[in-house]
Amino acid sequence: MEYSEKEILDSLTKAVVAGDGDACAKFARVVLEMGVNPYKALMEGCARGMEVMSERYDKGEVFVPEILLSADAMNQAIEILKPYVKVDKSKVPGKVVLGVVEGDVHDIGKNIVKILLEVAGYTVIDLGKDVQGIKFVDTIIAERPDIVGLSALMTTSMMGMPELMRLFAQSRVREGISVIIGGGPVTKEFAEKIGADGYGTNAPEAVRVCDKIMHDKRGAN
Ligand code: B12
Numbered sequence: 090m091e092y093s094e095k096e097i098l099d100s101l102t103k104a105v106v107a108g109d110g111d112a113c114a115k116f117a118r119v120v121l122e123m124g125v126n127p128y129k130a131l132m133e134g135c136a137r138g139m140e141v142m143s144e145r146y147d148k149g150e151v152f153v154p155e156i157l158l159s160a161d162a163m164n165q166a167i168e169i170l171k172p173y174v175k176v177d178k179s180k181v182p183g184k185v186v187l188g189v190v191e192g193d194v195h196d197i198g199k200n201i202v203k204i205l206l207e208v209a210g211y212t213v214i215d216l217g218k219d220v221q222g223i224k225f226v227d228t229i230i231a232e233r234p235d236i237v238g239l240s241a242l243m244t245t246s247m248m249g250m251p252e253l254m255r256l257f258a259q260s261r262v263r264e265g266i267s268v269i270i271g272g273g274p275v276t277k278e279f280a281e282k283i284g285a286d287g288y289g290t291n292a293p294e295a296v297r298v299c300d301k302i303m304h305d306k307r308g309a310n
Contacts, residue, residue, distance in 0.1 A: 094125050098134040101166060105138025106145075108158030110165040117169035127170040128208055132293050135163045135170075136201050140291060143273075160197045167204060174208040183303040186228050187238040188216030189272075190249045195242035198272060198292070202238065205292040206299060222249075222256045229262040235306065236299055239285075241272040250275075251283040267302045271295060 092100070097119050104112035113135075120130040142159045145151045185206055189199050196218040203213050214232055216224055229237060237257075241247040250270055257263040269287035270280050271294075280288035287298040 092119060092123060094123070097123060097125050098130060098137075101130060101134030102138040102141065105135055105159050105163045105166070106141050108155060108162045110162040113162045113166035114169060117166040120170060121173055127173045128175075130170055131167065131174065131205065131208065135166050136205070136292050138163060139197065139201060156197070160200075171204065171208065176208065176210045182210055182212065183236060183299060184212045184214070184232065184234040185236045185238055185299060186214045186216065186225065186232060186234040187240070188220035188225060189218040189240045189242075190246050190253065191219055191221050192249060193241050193243055193246035194218045195272070196240075198242065199238075199240040201292040202240070202271065202295045205296050206238075209296045209300070211299060222253050225253065226256060226260045226262055229257070229266060230260075234266060236302055237266055237268045238295065238299075239268065239270045241270070241275060244274045247272070247274045247279070250279075250285075254283050254285070267306070269295070269298050269302070 097116060101113065101116045101120070104116055116134070117130070120127055139159060142151060142156050146156060187199060187203055187206070189196050199218070203215050206213050214228060214234065216228060225237065239250055239253065241250060254268065257268065267286035269289065270285045271289045275288060277288050287302060289295040289298045
């Protein structure tokens with residue numbers, strides 16, 4: 090059966106939304122067979138599906154179990170697609186330390202950000218969820234990343250972000266790194282207020298923000 094590119098991407102989105110792992114795997118294979126760009130399939134098929142689920146949750150149309158099913162289903166597509174995504178070697182490689190801030194266990198979005206950054210050519214050190222400030226500091230000292238990405242999905246945990254910024258400054262690790270933040274309650278205004286260097290509302294934006302930071306950084310050298 091022949092599908093257009095749009096049909097394939099839409100089918101992937103629908104399979105993620107339905108939490109149907111078999112369909113996700115099927116359409117991930119169709120992506121490869123039909124020569125659709127696997128990166129595009131991740132961004133516009135898979136990640137889009139999770140965005141739809143978040144919107145539906147906010148409207149009260151779906152509940153947490155369905156979100157978790159969708160995330161599992163999406164992972165089946167990602168496993169098939171990821172090995173085929175061509176990492177853009179022409180781009181300046183950057184290193185990102187990524188984690189969900191302390192008190193917060195929501196990591197589905199952070200995991201998507203991680204995957205898209207990796208396929209975009211970044212080295213990602215993933216500290217996981219509910220990450221204590223000191224762990225960020227120790228990792229920054231040990232790994233000397235270009236960028237630190239902080240994720241928070243709750244207003245309470247988001248309030249830990251300004252504290253983290255102070256901790257980074259006090260620990261003298263702020264210089265030379267760019268801090269970007271994201272997650273449901275995070276806004277551009279909040280990012281500016283706490284002195285973050287960047288902010289993104291979704292995973293593709295996270296990649297764009299990191300690309301800009303790396304571009305400016307190399308341009309300045
Ligand atoms: C799934 C879910 C859970 C799951 C999490 C499973 C997991 N492994 O992640 C479970 C069941 C564990 C859970 C628990 C709780 N949850 Co909950 N949860 C959700 C839910 C429904 C979906 C979140 C999600 O995965 N969305 C899909 C992903 C793809 O989207 P995303 O996370 O936003 O990520 C995208 C962007 O934000 C961005 N992004 C994310 N991180 C970063 C980082 C950077 C640097 C950048 C640039 C971008 C970026 O890119 C991502 C991909 O595009 C949300 C509702 C919602 N609409 O968000 C509530 C929600 C976040 N939870 C909420 C609450 C209150 C809780 C609990 C306290 C409930 C309770 N009473 O026990 C606990 C908290 C536990 C804790 N200490 O953390 C509230 C938070 C309210 C608030 N504003 O503070 C929400 C908003 C629901 C609500 N409306 O009340 N939850």
